[in-house]
Amino acid sequence: MKTNEILENIRTRHSIRSYNEKQVSKEDLQMILEAGTYAPNGMGLRTWHFSAIQNAQKLEELNEQIKRAFTKSNNSFEKERGHDQSYCCYYHAPTLIIVSNEPTYWWSGMDCACAIENMYLAAHSLGIGACWINQLGITSNDPEVRKFISSLGVPDNHRVYGCLALGYAKENLPLKEKKIKEGIINIVE
Numbered sequence: 001m002k003t004n005e006i007l008e009n010i011r012t013r014h015s016i017r018s019y020n021e022k023q024v025s026k027e028d029l030q031m032i033l034e035a036g037t038y039a040p041n042g043m044g045l046r047t048w049h050f051s052a053i054q055n056a057q058k059l060e061e062l063n064e065q066i067k068r069a070f071t072k073s074n075n076s077f078e079k080e081r082g083h084d085q086s087y088c089c090y091y092h093a094p095t096l097i098i099v100s101n102e103p104t105y106w107w108s109g110m111d112c113a114c115a116i117e118n119m120y121l122a123a124h125s126l127g128i129g130a131c132w133i134n135q136l137g138i139t140s141n142d143p144e145v146r147k148f149i150s151s152l153g154v155p156d157n158h159r160v161y162g163c164l165a166l167g168y169a170k171e172n173l174p175l176k177e178k179k180i181k182e183g184i185i186n187i188v189e
């Protein structure tokens, strides 16, 4: 089967949920963010915004705000997480990129997903682990969470569609083989 560097990078990428303390360098972070901005986006409008947080205290505070919002949820799973002392939605990664967009367009979330995947792949190509983090997407309209993310640079007219945790994997776990699920592809000739 034909392969190349890009296809190998796509094939071997997987989500990392355990990080060591090594911070992602400014240079690598910049490259990853740039990769996000090169993603396809509806009508080429590029209305998205990327807020990269590398401050451990601010990330802990963000996690606390998200948990506080979860305690108010009607969803029992979220409520439980909200009260769980050890719960950290971003797995203590040293960097978190918040990806937001104007909710005006029906494709706003898709733009963000394309950008996040570009950043996932860019990070992997640099030996940096990444994981999509959804919890801020669920809670960004909570007034206290909103106030806090505004202070982190998320535009007030934006909705958070996802976040990307970044850092170095704590351990090099063996690569889980990804098998193509049966019946999800068909080709018409």
Ligand SMILES: Cc1cc2nc3c(=O)[nH]c(=O)nc-3n(C[C@H](O)[C@H](O)[C@H](O)COP(=O)(O)O)c2cc1C
Residues within 6 Å of the ligand: 013, 014, 015, 016, 017, 131, 132, 133, 134, 135
């Ligand atoms: C829309 C979306 C939301 C996700 N949210 C989370 C999340 O909140 N926490 C998490 O650990 N992983 C999250 N993931 C990662 C998926 O669990 C992961 O991509 C999937 O299990 C496939 O594994 P892989 O990324 O290693 O290929 C999310 C992925 C997507 C695309």
